Amino acid sequence: MANQAMVCCEDTVSLKEDKLKIGVVDRTFGDIDSHEPRPQRDYLTEIVCDDSIPKAKFESFLRSGVPPRDTALVSWQTENNVELIPVDKLEVLDRALYVGDVVKRNQKDAMSGTVVGNKTICSLLPAARSENYEIPPGLDELVTIHNVPSSELLNVHAYNEGALVVYKDWVGKIEDVFDEVAVRLSNNSVVVVEDPEELVLDGPHTSLRASSYERWYVGDIVKTKKYNLRRGKWIYGSFNPNIRPQGIVVQVRTIRVTVRWLARRFGRDPTHSNAWEPPTVLELDELESPEFRIYDASGAVADMLPHQENGAGPSYHVAEVCVGDRVRFKDVVRAAAKYDEPLRLPNNLPQGKLQLIPRTETLGYDMNVYMVAQTHSRVMVQWQDLTVTEESAKLLVPDHNVGDEDEVWPGEIVFTREEHKETEPELQWTNSPAKVGIVQAIKSRDRIATVRWFDSPLIRYFQHDLIPPTRTGELKPETEDVSLYDIQSHTTITRRRGDFVIIHKNPSEDSSNSAHDWFGEVVDLGLDGKLVVRLGASPVVRDVKVSYEDVTLVYSGDDELYPLADGIDGEPVGSSDDGVSGSDEYEEMWIEYEGMDGEPINSGDEHDWSTEEEDGADDDEEDESMPDLEPPESRSRPGSESPTDISSTHIDLNGDHSLSRGPVGASTEPPSVPAGAPPNLPDLNTEKLSPFVVLDTQPPSNHHYLHESPAVQSKILKRIAKEHKILRTSLPPGILVRTWESRLDLIRVLMIGPSDTPYEFAPFMIDLHVGASYPLEPPRAYFHSWTDGMGPVNPNLYEDGKICLSLLGTWHTDEHNESWSPDKSTLLQVLVSIHSLVLVKEPYYNEAGFDIHRGAPETKLNSALYTERAYFRARAFIVYALTHPSVVDPFRQELEYMYLRQWDNSPQLLNKAIAAAKEILVRSETDGDEERDGLRRISRGATVMLKRQVEQLEKLERQTLSY
Template identity: 40%
Template sequence: MATQLHADDLVANRDDETELGIVERTHADVDTHTPHPARNDPDPIRPDRGVSRKLFDKFLKDGIPPPKTVFVRWQNKENATITLESRLKVLDRTLLIGDVVRRHARDAMSGVVINASTRCVLQPIGDIEFPGPRGNNKLKGLLPPSPPDSEYVRYHHPTSGTPPQLVDIPASELRHSDAVNEEDLFVYKDRLGRIEELDHNITLKLQDNSVVEIHQDSAENFGTDVERYTVGDIASAKKPALRLGKWIFGKYNPNTQPIGTVVDTRIVSAEVTWLQRRIGAPETEDPPTTLDSDDFESSDFHIYDRTRLPRRSPTHGSSDTVSYSQSDLDLGDSVRFKDLAGACVKYDGSTHHGKLERLDRQDTLGYDINVFHVVKFRTDVTVQWQDLSITHDPSISLVPDGAIDDEHAAWPGEIAHTLDFADVPGQRGMTQPSRVGVVQTVNSAERMVTLRWSDEGQMQYFDDPEDGLEYRTLITGVVGRAAGELQELSLYDVEAPGSMNVRRGDTVLLMNEALERRDGEAAADDFDWVGEIVDTCLDGTLTVRLGAAKEVRDVNVRREHVHVAVRSDGTDQPDEWDQGESDEDMESGEEYESTDEYISRRRGGEEYGTPGDPGYLHPDNTDDEYDGFSDNEDDESVQATYEDENGEPLDEDEVEDEDWESDVSGDEDVDMIDAPAVTPPSSHSVTPPQPNDRTSDETDPPISAERTSSGPPSYLVLETEPTSHHYASEDSPVSANQMKRIQKEHKILRSADSLPSGVYVRTWESRMDLVRVLFVGPAETPYADVPFVIDFYLSGTFPREPPQAFFHNWTAETSLGGVGPVNPNLYEDGKICLSLLGTWEGGKSEGWNAARSTLLQVIVSILGLVLVREPYFNEAGYEPLAGLESSKRPSALYNERTYLRANSFLVRAIDWINSPEDDSGCASIDGVKDVVRWLYKDADGKKLLKRRIEDVEAILEKSEGSTAESDGLTSMSKGACIPLRRALARLKEL
């Protein structure tokens, strides 16, 4: 059985293990699923054997590798490929300090990587022989991964053929061949910055021993594309560039072939991003974003080197949990030994490592070209698990924890607090929890956590509803040193705020209180105010390594004395999921053809390989045998049709760009139910059930509350004023055509059997443009028997634009475990993420269209696509995860916390209908209050409250004392049962 691969895995072709590559995309890694992957690829992407053209064409559009395939970038091939996982062997898995991992995808317990140890295989400099106009030429250098022509270029050692590789070399003994690299952090005066782009000159040693310095852009690749030349590379220069270059030895000779070895590089300038200013530094403008060579050579500039180690152990905390960084190496990197002389003694050929042969500088005009290519590596990691156990494992035996962010997850050393907030005396809008503590251990399977309380701990939030803030904002946080009692709690009864918590590998700035001075104030040029977190101690303090200081040292500091400058997981960067360019932007690019043109141009057999190649596909072959994905799956959007009310065809552009006008008066009875049937849009590219063709249980979602003739009507026009409606202050449409369309929407809604069961629509006689809808959660979902209220507004731009919608996210009781969103499509601030509402970019046929879309379709989409059995997969881009083994547990956990939050909704709704009529809290259910009372409380009603109580009791009976894993619907974890039992008591009380 093939091992599931992950992004950044180092893999080999099982048929030829000398072919190495890096996995760039997988079916399950949704973060890599950007569309149109060929757009910026310098060479055509190819399908490997067993991947049909149809699947490949689909990948070129959506960027999602089909199940059981991965997108691989090969070291010795120009073309990246879509390849079956079964044809690959994983050699190494890149795991960094601070990464969260599991042993298996279904494991409950996770751990944090606290150390990583990489061992490399190195290819040394050798003699490269290639033909020239006057016979063969020979240079010393590193052969590119893709030589220009293996028949004419030979790579060999003068005495033993191919230079022998060095094996099993610790990465801790190596450094990059260049002192400064892109993405390096650096300190410059009082600023912390990051290198974004480097502009280099390179020094070439030609065959006649002449040496010239030219700009890197004046050199051409020798065998493969390179973004940047490093020492040891072979480069071909343009003759005009050589003629105008800076000659260090010799002079320009037109008879010398313009190919040489890069023996040195020099930074000309660098584009940088300024990240932070030293705490307490004068507030001055940032330096320019371009630094030149003088800046790099000044004493004010210092690269932050994470591999520098202190002379002594940390002053506080357990030394076996302290992280020690090493060089972060990738396949093909050019490296040097930190101590070349010592390495020559250690690797003298007497061990399995091989023999290191040092190249004498006298033979290379004084230049040091003792560099090596990383051609293979393997990593072992040290992991601290949530139960505090520590293990040492090969990286390939672990899997990255790529589940959706779980706000109820926690790890040892994190700061957490209780959920019982109280006002801070004398400070308006400020609230604080009663207790603050530090996580000691976590039982993930049972969702329980052990905390050690801090007597000094205090966190204060700003939470003033009059200021219109949607969320609490952490203002101050003090932890001190936790030395109080231990207590076991449910994870649903605590919060670990992200703004207070850090992880190993984070770069931080120290406040003056945290700096341990030995001889008064440190010198101005001692960068001891910036460091890296190397341990998160169980008393709430942090061990920080001052890696830029003159003398590297580890200091133990309080959490409140540290400011996070750069988070190692990249969360300090802007999200990129919504920054992709649209199809129109893509097709308007001057240097890129449309995806269809790209596919069409590659339909010939030549573009798919040649006969005999492993990846060859015949042009007529569209039905290759493939295990894992069906070619019958339709990868094209449904073709929409457009007609006016008289049945005349409309052009889509006319519908989308022109005002919609009705030819029918408002008094005529128009039945839009008979409009052309078109696949309705979805929340996240999923097809909802058709509202007008519900002929089977498969197209109608199961609803808990079925309508009866004795109950409240499903559609009703109210004579009161809609003062509580979210859009009550918005202007009413004044256009006659708009009013006709609004009347038509209401005709559809009030038509017999148009609304699904469990849906109640209310509007107002004075404001027909305002609609309030009560949804009863469908059966066999976490939302079963729970009320949800959404307000709609048919604005002055309707129907050219979709209705506006607002979801009433009723504030939950924190003691019931109900804090947080109830669905990825339903935001706590009221936003609803749905392609039909224009708040999510779905397929072209899934968005709102004035001719064919209706408010009824929006309602059906919410019921059938949002309030679903497994809302985990409603998260943006998570559709490919459905059915994967790795998704079962995160989906169950999402259901569990959603079930708890849904209970809070029910408690709040019943509490409101039990309140006095003039209670302002009832505003959110004004207009449907009688429906809620009939559904849940009335003796002649549906008695859904009683049914929900019975459901909760059955879950508790099944869950408590059981060792079975929670599925989030019929059984719950121990941690969930604690707030669930409180919810049961509240429901019975109501």
């Protein structure tokens, strides 16, 4: 028995028990991009729920927008309602896949492929009946026309929002379309209504419209107010107040569009009139001008286009249709002859006859408009190993790892991460890769790419811009196998199928404005280093081959596929009306601290790890001075008050952080390591590793917030003193904190990654600033990334220093994430959250919305790939910290002690890091059935990188044998 196809957004589905009930999937549990809260806002009709789904789960969905696992939200096209329903009650009829989409046969598969071509056949319903102007109430098989290739169809609207257009020397994107709508009333009079927005759908599909006005189609049954008719432009007849203001749309004509202009043609004299940016609003005269063209690849017949280099057949089909679209036949007369008589199809469905509606019955208007009821697609896929297969679209799944920065596909241009050292002083601010090449094939499971390098390329770039002159040149004949982690596809020059580009040199001699042969769409990536670009705005659509450096990206569909989530000031995702926070289980969550060797610290006496709120009288206490870091032979500073003994801290992740005042001790020594700590845990009470110290030196010059104005208000200083009291005695092992007498608002933190995570034994440094608005606003935090441009080490720790954390106000909050509370939140909470909730074993699930997939079989591979990458990148942090001592001030001595000292009681983290990495390499290079988890067993491509890191660590080890 064939496996049930998984359900994805935009799938066309039917009920298993009722094949004629057809709909489109709007939301699924697995598609996090569909999880906008309050889904009811998208529909006029009330969302209903299948009886098998518990009421509590349905109510949660109506708040959060996240369908329960194994359910989907479906808009039924034939029943005109929206329903949350279990996926096992659905049958997938078709899946919307387009050229350039990255797919897999199964989410567990290592290999992905790119859709390079597709063929779609449709089932059509007449959108209007000539006798009574009614839309068919359901799938009436007697009138349904089956097996219609999409290449025979055109969208009923010539101008559509999002369409790309060329006007004079400019490329733009249509933002808004304004139509005039002609309505035929029951007395055969026709009027162009004054305001189309005053029309209301009055047919069977009313309930599916999210608003009273979207875009009107020929065949829509509408109603309006009488004044909207009276003030309209009458084509036939005149206003009659006795005629009901209801009728059928017989014509929709675009009279105006607004365009966002994207780019200008290269090579044109900037003083030429065509080089001036056109107006944002284009009227009918401009739209009908020969200088205006819509990018429309359907202007060519598919079988007249050239075959692709990969042998996939003609370049991808040129008409994309979806269920619910309104279409016309390109040649309705030929279609009428082709679909002339009813018959039985091979699947025993009756084939409806195409019955033309004569214009003589409709006052000359063309009412031969059809609604797409079903689609069935087959796609050509080029896999990463360069094989090409034809597949049923519904049996493939979108690859959710497509955004992976280390994923590449055949035909893409790639750079080595190693750079060429620029010798020209005036160009040393640019980046120049050591090698540039074209991917020939990929061994997905091994994370190895086969690459042909260009012979003498000249590529310089800065951020996202190429710096001219640029040259790729000729490819060398030989190939080389390299780790995927050693190369990158860079936005400066990488192009993918579906990208729209401007060609620098016109491919034809005709340089007139009407040629429009300088703009097109990338439809194929050649293994010879050339792009195939379709000139879809040219009067004769054709494909041309150009070099990567000869095109400039204008627009990519990926730019708008993943909109940003609501800002932190917006409505929290998953928030509820009654303000209920999280589940009881989450409310009771405790953090289990780990030592530097990763063993959990035993609980010991619970009172050692819980605190209560300090009483209000403490607010009036004078600020206490803080002990500083002194050499062993130095004495404590005179006048130091004994700190309050706060044994430990219990962190409540819902914001309840309180302190329990213990007896005032007579010693300034910090408290001992909690009972039950592993014997080989470094003694954090020693002066070498004091968890918290106030230094009498100046802050380091590389502190990110050094030049911020210091906080001098007494109220803030008192709050800082309280924070210091907590940090002084409550820091868990693995976190060291330093501040300065001269700048108590500045803090620097050193964290050692927890064991049994990809961050084990690695140091991470963070700068904090307590500003003038503290504690009303959270502290500002900056992460020092030492990956040298290799990419982020964690989804929440950006290379630019940003730390995504709800406590810091840089991450959206929901029922599982706390926000900053001026009364309850503390700096300690921030540090423990980073250490315990960010530096985790499976960082892949830290990505926004990914946590709901934790443990799901289909995400294990992607998680393992992220983990192995984080592991070897974190090894680079060890190397960097130990070879750049001035950067890590004031932790130079602490790092030397933890990593380099060979004393019996020293942590010797460098030795442990080397041993752990070697163990991973041995296990990964040994054949076995053990599943790769990215932490204890990694891919071949990752071993290449880890071996390189081990060599650098061993070099450091040899240099420090004298310690």
